[in-house]
Amino acid sequence: MTAFFRLHPAPGRRGAHAWRLGAAIAIVLAVLAGLLTGTAPARAASSEPCDIYAAGGTPCVAAHSTVRALYAAYSGNLYQVRRASDNTTRNVGTLSAGGAADASAQDSFCAGTSCVITIVYDQSGHGNDLAYQGAGGAGGADTPASATSETLTVGGSKAYSLYIKPGNSYWHNGSASGMPTGSAPQGAYMVTSGTHVNGGCCFDYGNSETDRKADGAGAMDAIYFGTSCWFGGCSGSGPWVQADLEYGLYSGGSQSWNQNQRAFTSRYVTAMLKNNGTSRFALKGGDAQSGALSTLWDGALPPGYSPMRQQGAVILGSGGDCCATNTNLSQGTFYEGAVVAGYPSDATDNAVQANITAAGYGTTSGGGGSTGPLHAVGAGKCLDDPNSTTTLGTQQQIYTCSGAANQTWTHNSSGELTVTVNGTTLCLDANGKGTTAGTKAIVWSCNGQTNQQWNVNSNGTITGVQSGLCLDVSGASTANGALVQLWTCNGQTNQQWSLG
Numbered sequence: 466m467t468a469f470f471r472l473h474p475a476p477g478r479r480g481a482h483a484w485r486l487g488a489a490i491a492i493v494l495a496v497l498a499g500l501l502t503g504t505a506p507a508r509a510a511s512s513e514p515c516d517i518y519a520a521g522g523t524p525c526v527a528a529h530s531t532v533r534a535l536y537a538a539y540s541g542n543l544y545q546v547r548r549a550s551d552n553t554t555r556n557v558g559t560l561s562a563g564g565a566a567d568a569s570a571q572d573s574f575c576a577g578t579s580c581v582i583t584i585v586y587d588q589s590g591h592g593n594d595l596a597y598q599g600a601g602g603a604g605g606a607d608t609p610a611s612a613t614s615e616t617l618t619v620g621g622s623k624a625y626s627l628y629i630k631p632g633n634s635y636w637h638n639g640s641a642s643g644m645p646t647g648s649a650p651q652g653a654y655m656v657t658s659g660t661h662v663n664g665g666c667c668f669d670y671g672n673s674e675t676d677r678k679a680d681g682a683g684a685m686d687a688i689y690f691g692t693s694c695w696f697g698g699c700s701g702s703g704p705w706v707q708a709d710l711e712y713g714l715y716s717g718g719s720q721s722w723n724q725n726q727r728a729f730t731s732r733y734v735t736a737m738l739k740n741n742g743t744s745r746f747a748l749k750g751g752d753a754q755s756g757a758l759s760t761l762w763d764g765a766l767p768p769g770y771s772p773m774r775q776q777g778a779v780i781l782g783s784g785g786d787c788c789a790t791n792t793n794l795s796q797g798t799f800y801e802g803a804v805v806a807g808y809p810s811d812a813t814d815n816a817v818q819a820n821i822t823a824a825g826y827g828t829t830s831g832g833g834g835s836t837g838p839l840h841a842v843g844a845g846k847c848l849d850d851p852n853s854t855t856t857l858g859t860q861q862q863i864y865t866c867s868g869a870a871n872q873t874w875t876h877n878s879s880g881e882l883t884v885t886v887n888g889t890t891l892c893l894d895a896n897g898k899g900t901t902a903g904t905k906a907i908v909w910s911c912n913g914q915t916n917q918q919w920n921v922n923s924n925g926t927i928t929g930v931q932s933g934l935c936l937d938v939s940g941a942s943t944a945n946g947a948l949v950q951l952w953t954c955n956g957q958t959n960q961q962w963s964l965g
Contacts, residue, residue: 655802843958
């Protein structure tokens, strides 16, 4: 967007067109077979989102993910990381064709140092690889995102998200490599998170300006997800799925309240936008772990946006006029997404959502246990045992993540959260077996009692088995040294955690 309403103002390579064409033909045949037999052709057993789009006649022209392949036959690189110790880079691919990311490759390469994500590769074969908008990347004033801010699981395999903070963003000029331009119809989807958002302009994914300037109404065609409500009347506190069409964020066809618009606060969210370029656009959203999509708008384009004037750059994590001269103000999480040529059918949308929910998005800390830093998602800090103390009763805090032992926690099969410092293993403990809001989260000798047992939940919260209260950063503070307590669960980001 523009500074007027500060709109929002990233690239891919890999595998040639042969395997994509073959996969698409196979799925089209499956769809035709379903039509001839009268059975529902929701998706072939071996299809992934871009296979589904191709079968529906709306092929992906840009496809990005740090967590999994978006084609059943794709076995190329997903993203590139750069480590701080020697500024060398490494590509991270899939564990198998059509599979999850090989997170172990990143773990071994980044061990003992920090890493950032410098490129998110395009799986579509069009070469629309997204580079960060900054010096050494796509150019501009932004920086690459940390490669280790959030871990998750997809189908039981560990992966890392693209965790955008203010000052991070990605871009690519795709106007000559398949991206829709002018009033050509376009669809797009992304899987994002309702737990890491803000109202800064603007967390977008989709079609944007090639000159990275605000070039007028219709110059963008991107999904927006965040808590900014430009024209009022939004229900609740967000975040909301909207369309960034430049010069405006739209939850419907005008600047008035869209009665069907709603907030999506779950840990994993599916967001969709499709636009026929001349008269109609639609917005959809849903939980990426289960259930169907909700249609938020399906109707006329806003006044002044017909026809669209798309320019064909790919943007991720910022608005269109963001980062040539100033830095991105938004934050959000990107797991996967694609831009497609054409206007997808509702049946295709539904099949893509079914594929996403079947992919098995989850947290890294299941009943079998997990070890690593315990990220306070809303603050971008880590749960920290102050000064590596072994003094019983010390209230825990958040602090800048360092990878040190006093920030390395294990969620074991007994449900305990333990930290080992100076040879002593201690348990996170609800002080005095407290069950009221404000109870201090302390360390104590492990004793097997329920006030030392914790549920690490799929929605990002950590709750005490005894109290049912949420682990909470006091006052929603983001400062080093902010104390950690138990509090009534309220869905706020200061109660969101990621282990690993």
